[in-house]
Amino acid sequence: MSPPGESASLSDYRAALTTRGAAVPALFSAVGRLPVAMYALATLLYVQGATGSFAVAGLVSAGSLVGVALGSVVQGRLVDRLGPTRPLLAAAVLFAGAVSALIVAVEAGAPLALVVGAAAVAGAVQPALPGSSRALWSRLVPAGPKRAVAYNYEAISMEMFFILGPALAALLAAAPWPGIGLLVAGIATVVGTTGFALTPAVRAAKPEARAGSGGMLGVLARPGVLTVALAGLGFGLVVGGVEVGVPAVAAEAGSRILGGILISAWSVVSVLAGLIYAMRPWPRPLHLRLPVLLGAFGVLVAAMAAAGSSLVGLTIVMLVAGAVITPQVTAQSLALEVATPPGMATEAFGWVITAITLGVAAGQSTTGWLVEQAGPSAAFLAGGVAGVLLAVVLWVRRGSLAPSVDRTPLPAPC
Known part of the structure; x- marks a missing residue:
């Protein structure tokens, strides 16, 4: 295997992104990963707008982060053991339900513990799309500069999402209903994850043999x-x-x-x-x-x-x-x-x-x-x-x- 640390040229970027079977999953992955940096801020601004309290909004945002920290490893294990399609589709359905429950709780003025719990559940089932997207490149492109460039593309695209996501969340927070940012983030996550999971390249990805856990x-x-x-x-x-x-x-x-x-x-x-x-x-x-x-x-x-x-x-x-x-x-x-x-x-x-x-x-x-x-x-x-x-x-x-x-x-x- 070529050393993973070797340098790459611009032609390697073009070759990696035009790899057979990569374009459509990459597009859906971009849609689904855009809200990664948007979701937390959209939640915070929505809760603050609904309650008038940054302290409450901060607790809800923290609950979401705790959920993400706990759920990412569990989802990663499931993807490795079952292949990406079924776990991602299940996570998309659960995430849609959890975000809906969070919105209902906020709109109903539910107790803080219930709102924080709903945010934590939504974070835990937020689809593990970044990890699945990264893992797909290891199946589609050979080791060496081409794969290194694919990973660099993942890192650069995430940086772009961290630029665009918060800006979009702040813009949508100015709408008459402040929850529109959270709703858009949830829809984009579900649509991107579902589309990615159903692409031929992802459906063809089978679990690799594991000697132990x-x-x-x-x-x-x-x-x-x-x-x-x-x-x-x-x-x-x-x-x-x-x-x-x-x-x-x-x-x-x-x-x-x-x-x-x-x-x-x-x-x-x-x-x-x-x-x-x-x-x-x-x-x-x-x-x-x-x-x-x-x-x-x-x-x-x-x-x-x-x-x-x-x-x-x-x-x-x-x-x-x-x-x-x-x-x-x-x-x-x-x-x-x-x-x-x-x-x-x-x-x-x-x-x-x-x-x-x-x-x-x-x-x-x-x-x-x-x-x-x-x-x-x-x-x-x-x-x-x-x-x-x-x-x-x-x-x-x-x-x-x-x-x-x-x-x-x-x-x-x-």
Whole structure:
């Protein structure tokens, strides 16, 4: 197998995206993944508009994140064991029902515990489309630059959705009924997931042979997969700090809109940098790439604290830090390719999604308290330091992703 870390050219992008059988699933996947970044904000704005309380809206949004963290791994295991079509169709039906129940609960003024519970259930059954979409590329394209480019496309498209999704949610929140954003997000998720699951390429995907489950932890028992999950956790902690610190700086400057503009610009830079980085990735050895990229991300975000109240300085450092986002996400996908035994790819990606989600949630909650105590700079410093510390852990564990590590399947549990 070609080394997963080799560079790619623009012709590789064209070749990957025009692979036989890939166009239609990629289109439905885009429709279904667009609401990934839109759903949480649409829920928060809807609940806040209906209740008039950001505190209540925050609790409901947190319930949704907890549900996603718990459900992504379970769905990943089901997809790996049964193939993608049946679990995705079942999740689409359950998600449609859960979102409907959430809307009914909010409209009826149900008790907070019931609304939070409905949000958690909706998060848990939110279809595992990102992991299934990523796993499909490993079946459609051969290993090497072409597959690396396919994974880079997944990372770049997700960045684009993180630009468009929140903007669309905010726009729809201004409608006469604030729940329209959540409704649109739910419909797009269901339509995209159903279309993706029923395409010939996805229906033809059969479960790969599995030698064992690895016990309760599943594929997370693999040292390499655990290393990638820790990279996702560190990434989420850093991002969580920025997502709290930047709006806080913008609020101090008297312009809340500026925070959204800066985060959107962050994502745009990430997309452009990801395209360039894929042509000549560094470091070349994949097992060194995760700690180096996360460490650089942490250092750059911590440096945002030095900008103080200077919006110009903050913007410059922030955009430089944004250039490391897509390369990290792509490196995580490539590392999973190396670390995951056959038949467990979607579950492995589910663990990484869970780690990132928990990291963002922990980063936001922790740095939110720090902002109240010491100002926005504390959020950048805390997020950056957390990223650097996790980068040190990744460096210590780099051998778990070295090319010489045994990739035989997990033994069957007794």
